[in-house]
Amino acid sequence: AQKVTQAQTEISVVEKEDVTLDCVYETRDTTYYLFWYKQPPSGELVFLIRRNSFDEQNEISGRYSWNFQKSTSSFNFTITASQVVDSAVYFCALNTFADYKLSFGAGTTVTVRA
Amino acid sequence: DTAVSQTPKYLVTQMGNDKSIKCEQNLGHDTMYWYKQDSKKFLKIMFSYNNKELIINETVPNRFSPKSPDKAHLNLHINSLELGDSAVYFCASSQEGMKETQYFGPGTRLLVL
Numbered sequence: 001a002q003k004v005t006q007a008q009t010e011i012s013v014v015e016k017e018d019v020t021l022d023c024v025y026e027t028r029d030t031t032y033y034l035f036w037y038k039q040p041p042s043g044e045l046v047f048l049i050r051r052n053s054f055d056e057q058n059e060i061s062g063r064y065s066w067n068f069q070k071s072t073s074s075f076n077f078t079i080t081a082s083q084v085v086d087s088a089v090y091f092c093a094l095n096t097f098a099d100y101k102l103s104f105g106a107g108t109t110v111t112v113r114a
Numbered sequence: 115d116t117a118v119s120q121t122p123k124y125l126v127t128q129m130g131n132d133k134s135i136k137c138e139q140n141l142g143h144d145t146m147y148w149y150k151q152d153s154k155k156f157l158k159i160m161f162s163y164n165n166k167e168l169i170i171n172e173t174v175p176n177r178f179s180p181k182s183p184d185k186a187h188l189n190l191h192i193n194s195l196e197l198g199d200s201a202v203y204f205c206a207s208s209q210e211g212m213k214e215t216q217y218f219g220p221g222t223r224l225l226v227l
Contacts, residue, residue, distance in 0.1 A: 033213050039155075045204060045218035052213060089155055095213070101170055102147075102216055104157040 002027045004094050006105035013082050014113050021077040021108045023092030029053075032096040034068065034075045039107070040088040048090075051075065082112045117141050118219035120205050126225045127195055135190045135222045137205030143217075144210040145169075146188035148180060151202040151221070163188055164210055195226045 003026040013019050025034065036048040049059060051068050059066045063080045079086050092105040118139045127133055139146060147170075148160040161180040162170035168180070177193045192199060202221045208214040 035215065037218075043202065043223075044220045045206075047215055047217060050213075050215050091157065101159050101162065107155050107157075109155075 002029075002032075002094050002096055002099050002103045004092050004103055004105035006092055006108050008108045009106070010109045010111070012111045012113065015083060016081050017112075019079050019082050019086075019110060019112075021079075021090050021092075021110070023075045023077065023105060025073050025075065025092070025094045027094060027096050027099075029096040029098050032094060035093040035095070035102070036066070036075075036077050037091045037093065037104075038088045039091065040085075045091075048077075079110070082110075084112050084114055086110060087112045118205055118207055118217055120203075120219040120222050122222060123220060124223050124225075126227065128227055129195055129197060131195050132191070132193045133195060133224070134192070135203055135205075135224075137188045137190070137219055139186055139205075139207040139217075139219075141207055141217065143207040144185060145208050145214075146182065146185070147206040147208075147216060148188065148190050149204040149206060149218075151204060153201070157204070161188075161190075192224075195224075197226050200224055200226045 005024045032053045034051045038046045065078045067076045089107045089109050091107045093102050095102045121136045145164045147162045151157045160174050163182045166182045179191045182188045204221045205219040206216040208216040
């Protein structure tokens with residue numbers, strides 16, 4: 001069975017601080033995909049990134065960056081120079097060939113204070 | 115040009131009633147899903163349809179019945195609503211395949227009184 005753990009329930013930072021969200025996953029599959037989604041206070045779920053299990057390259061998109069490490073089964077997400085608009089719940093998710101469904105972590109609530 | 119849309123956005127109803135939530139996607143995707151998000155924000159898949167065929171049916175009470183009239187629509191009908199059904203229900207769609215990104219609708223907030 002697949003499992004995604006986001007151990008940080010809530011993180012509060014002051015604007016311009018960096019914040020890193022941890023995501024640890026469990027799967028026996030060698031082929032899988034990892035995702036991050038953002039859920040702002042308005043409630044919609046916004047796709048941020050997808051990464052496959054064979055691509056361990058880190059990725060940067062503006063102030064967002066992702067660090068994928070298969071050795072520790074982690075797919076961490078960093079927001080650099082946080083802004084108030086980054087305040088949201090962030091979900092890490094896993095999809096595998098065997099399970100064929102998206103399993104979400106419990107989410108991390110990020111609050112950025114001005 | 116909304117990609118995945120759901121109606122209604124809010125639904126307040128009495129226990130025991132029957133209600134439906136509609137979902138439509140204009141992305142040309144083959145697969146559609148229903149998720150439930152509880153009060154603790156936990157997201158769990160309920161159903162998945164691929165080209166109108168049910169492919170995932172999680173442990174969901176049979177009071178919940180999905181219906182897919184065509185591959186662009188996936189509706190959720192709920193019979194005999196209970197207090198515990200109060201949640202946010204999200205529809206999503208993707209191309210076929212576990213590697214494909216799922217795109218979510220805005221959610222329907224259901225409150226059962």
